[in-house]
Amino acid sequence: MAKAVKIILAGEGGQGVQSVAEIIAEAANEEGREALYIPNFGVEQRGGVSVAYLQIGDRPIGSPKFLKADIVIALSDRAVYRTLKYVGPETVFVYDAGIKGVEDVIPKSARKVLAIPALQVANEELNPRVFNVIIMGAVVRATEVVSQDRAKDAIEKKLGYKFEKNPELRDLNFKAIDRGAELVTGLV
Amino acid sequence: MPEKPIKGEKRYFMTGNEVVAYAALAAGADIMYGYPITPQNEIMHYWTRLAPRYGKDFLQTEDELSAGFTTVGGVLAGKKSFTATAGPGNTLMQEPVSMAEAMRLPIVVVIQQRGGPSTATVIYSQQEVTMTTIGGNGEGFRIVYSTATHQELFDYTIKAFNAAWKYRFPTFVLGDGYQAKMRESLTMYDPEEKGIPIVPSEPYVGKPGVPGVDRPPGQYRNTYNVEEELYEVVENLARDFNAIAPEVAEYESLEAGRSDLVVVSHGVISRAVKEAVSELREAGASVGYFRPVTLRPLAEKELRDAANKAKAMLLVESANGQMARLIKDAAYGCKAEMIPLYKPGMGITAEEVAAKIRSILG
Numbered sequence: 001m002a003k004a005v006k007i008i009l010a011g012e013g014g015q016g017v018q019s020v021a022e023i024i025a026e027a028a029n030e031e032g033r034e035a036l037y038i039p040n041f042g043v044e045q046r047g048g049v050s051v052a053y054l055q056i057g058d059r060p061i062g063s064p065k066f067l068k069a070d071i072v073i074a075l076s077d078r079a080v081y082r083t084l085k086y087v088g089p090e091t092v093f094v095y096d097a098g099i100k101g102v103e104d105v106i107p108k109s110a111r112k113v114l115a116i117p118a119l120q121v122a123n124e125e126l127n128p129r130v131f132n133v134i135i136m137g138a139v140v141r142a143t144e145v146v147s148q149d150r151a152k153d154a155i156e157k158k159l160g161y162k163f164e165k166n167p168e169l170r171d172l173n174f175k176a177i178d179r180g181a182e183l184v185t186g187l188v
Numbered sequence: 189m190p191e192k193p194i195k196g197e198k199r200y201f202m203t204g205n206e207v208v209a210y211a212a213l214a215a216g217a218d219i220m221y222g223y224p225i226t227p228q229n230e231i232m233h234y235w236t237r238l239a240p241r242y243g244k245d246f247l248q249t250e251d252e253l254s255a256g257f258t259t260v261g262g263v264l265a266g267k268k269s270f271t272a273t274a275g276p277g278n279t280l281m282q283e284p285v286s287m288a289e290a291m292r293l294p295i296v297v298v299i300q301q302r303g304g305p306s307t308a309t310v311i312y313s314q315q316e317v318t319m320t321t322i323g324g325n326g327e328g329f330r331i332v333y334s335t336a337t338h339q340e341l342f343d344y345t346i347k348a349f350n351a352a353w354k355y356r357f358p359t360f361v362l363g364d365g366y367q368a369k370m371r372e373s374l375t376m377y378d379p380e381e382k383g384i385p386i387v388p389s390e391p392y393v394g395k396p397g398v399p400g401v402d403r404p405p406g407q408y409r410n411t412y413n414v415e416e417e418l419y420e421v422v423e424n425l426a427r428d429f430n431a432i433a434p435e436v437a438e439y440e441s442l443e444a445g446r447s448d449l450v451v452v453s454h455g456v457i458s459r460a461v462k463e464a465v466s467e468l469r470e471a472g473a474s475v476g477y478f479r480p481v482t483l484r485p486l487a488e489k490e491l492r493d494a495a496n497k498a499k500a501m502l503l504v505e506s507a508n509g510q511m512a513r514l515i516k517d518a519a520y521g522c523k524a525e526m527i528p529l530y531k532p533g534m535g536i537t538a539e540e541v542a543a544k545i546r547s548i549l550g
Contacts, residue, residue: 029199029373034373061372062538066537
């Protein structure tokens with residue numbers, strides 16, 4: 001059986017990387033797969049880079065954290081610096097195309113480097129609030145740890161109570177999943 | 189009041205701290221005493237959320253010394269009491285736990301190890317092994333379960349309550365910050381539906397009748413006037429502890445008696461070791477593992493057997509040799525060479541363990 005897929009999501013506090021990791025982990029668990037998710041946590045109350053470690057596979061997961069990831073998603077300049085150590089020759093490194101001034105530090109050794117315009121899509125096409133849902137769509141498509149439909153079910157489970165009051169929110173979130181997936185389709 | 193918190197068997201996906209709170213409920217705990225410290229805070233948070241729904245209680249004290257002593261007080265009054273702490277809180281907790289040890293009281297303490305020494309990190313380590321197994325100014329007459337998965341956190345928290353009240357020795361569930369904060373799946377159940385009876389509690393003080401006339405006297409002491417008196421008490425504690433050790437001690441092993449190299453680890457690190465060992469075994473390497481589930485008492489006979497048959501033992505832990513000290517002491521005189529892989533306060537991955545195994549086996 002294949003080894004667990006190792007995913008690092010990193011961003012600024014408020015970008016929602018922990019929610020994305022948790023929802024994907026729960027979606028995988030719902031599918032009966034083995035999932036393990038752990039956030040970084042320290043003594044800082046605010047201001048740190050938020051890192052989520054996520055592993056999904058079909059056998060019991062080993063150690064909660066890992067040295068090299070299969071995919072790293074960095075959503076801010078500080079997150080790029082912070083996650084460099086998780087990038088190895090097999091890693092797909094994804095970062096938001098809107099991050100400036102990191103061209104020189106983007107790891108050359110990675111299997112693949114992708115700059116995706118997630119922030120731009122959120123701001124111009126959808127809504128800044130679904131930025132992390134776009135990221136979730138991209139992660140799910142790039143790793144195939146769960147299906148796109150399952151990802152939508154997980155969102156529904158999490159936010160269903162809000163969708164009941166405002167069905168447009170459902171469309172917005174589901175569109176964000178699809179658009180996120182499109183951003184990496186055929187590229188990984 | 190709703191009856192039972194868990195009915196039937198159900199798969200959950202949650203953090204380890206949440207698991208502990210549910211397990212304490214399932215084990216029939218009446219009250220938690222506690223003082224906040226990362227990474228165990230959410231045990232308190234979830235307990236305080238769940239407790240009122242099931243007629244349970246919670247008391248936040250002014251520090252861990254007080255949390256430990258109030259837990260002892262609750263136990264004396266006949267309540268299934270427990271506390272949870274970490275790091276410097278565990279240090280303070282040693283004083284009340286020593287008192288429980290002296291009085292033969294069934295206190296349950298859940299430890300989520302963080303980095304040390306001192307405040308260090310709030311994240312993770314296996315550096316509270318020495319303190320938890322043989323801390324305090326006594327002889328370490330304690331039962332310590334070191335868990336590796338959320339399933340074990342649930343199973344062994346329930347078991348810890350039963351072991352404590354059955355044997356009346358302080359009992360620890362030794363987790364860590366990773367287990368506390370990570371989310372993974374587990375199956376929760378009602379222990380009694382699964383044929384695991386809950387050992388009842390009883391008050392140790394304030395019973396009706398005249399002590400020595402209507403009932404035997406309690407004799408819950410931690411102070412003695414003369415050496416001989418104390419000596420007799422400690423000898424009795426030692427005898428009782430040694431007598432229960434074989435039935436309390438638990439371990440897990442894979443080909444430990446038939447491999448050149450046996451990897452020894454405990455707790456969350458054993459997950460990485462299992463992965464590394466199975467992978468290398470598939471490739472034909474002569475390697476097995478031995479994982480003590482109880483760090484106190486140790487499964488000495490089985491450990492010595494493995495240490496006599498293997499050429500070498502690789503001791504892997506997120507501390508600078510704290511588990512190793514227990515292993516080397518138990519395996520004194522055995523023929524296996526003891527090789528360290530220590531990363532104090534850091535996680536260890538299967539890849540790192542596999543690389544070390546390859547370098548040893550050549």
